[in-house]
Amino acid sequence: MRHGSIPGARGRVRPLTLLGDTVLREPCREVTGFGPELADLVEDLFATMYAARGVGLAANQVGVPLRVFVYDCPDDEDERHLGHVVNPRLAEADGVVLRGPEGCLSLPGLEAGTERYDHAVVEGVTVTGEPVTVHGTGFFARCLQHECDHLEGRLYADHLTGRRRRKLARQVARASWHR
Numbered sequence: 001m002r003h004g005s006i007p008g009a010r011g012r013v014r015p016l017t018l019l020g021d022t023v024l025r026e027p028c029r030e031v032t033g034f035g036p037e038l039a040d041l042v043e044d045l046f047a048t049m050y051a052a053r054g055v056g057l058a059a060n061q062v063g064v065p066l067r068v069f070v071y072d073c074p075d076d077e078d079e080r081h082l083g084h085v086v087n088p089r090l091a092e093a094d095g096v097v098l099r100g101p102e103g104c105l106s107l108p109g110l111e112a113g114t115e116r117y118d119h120a121v122v123e124g125v126t127v128t129g130e131p132v133t134v135h136g137t138g139f140f141a142r143c144l145q146h147e148c149d150h151l152e153g154r155l156y157a158d159h160l161t162g163r164r165r166r167k168l169a170r171q172v173a174r175a176s177w178h179r
């Protein structure tokens with residue numbers, strides 16, 4: 001396999017935005033330009049996600065308020081899912097609701113049991129504007145819902161209630177990166 005065909009191989013690792021950055025709290029804009037800048041952004045998202053050992057990354061997590069995310073994520077059967085979606089729409093989120101450990105590169109080092117649907121379908125386009133549909137179950141369905149949330153300005157912490165919400169807030173307050 002040619003080196004250049006590995007996602008992120010040409011990409012630049014960008015600084016991650018962290019909880020508290022306003023760009024994480026605002027809905028991202030639709031992508032309208034499908035030129036080299038968008039291709040570079042997707043490459044940089046992969047490079048940044050891999051450098052941080054994540055399984056998904058949304059563009060506003062590198063400070064770019066556009067509707068794009070990348071993923072390289074296993075499902076519960078350990079099948080690997082790798083790709084990107086531009087202008088994604090969470091077309092389906094259904095099935096049973098499962099609470100499972102969920103973390104985020106914008107809240108480094110933390111995780112909390114978060115409720116998500118077990119099945120999700122995302123529709124969007126690729127970096128070249130081709131339609132794409134992504135189906136996910138289990139942990140990958142969780143990832144798809146998590147990344148779609150980012151583009152709406154939402155974080156997994158917003159799904160927590162009660163004891164779990166208070167515990168995460170305490171951990172955030174103590175975190176080295178907290179400002």
Ligand SMILES: [Zn+2]
Nearest residue numbers: 103104105106
């Ligand atoms: Zn996240």
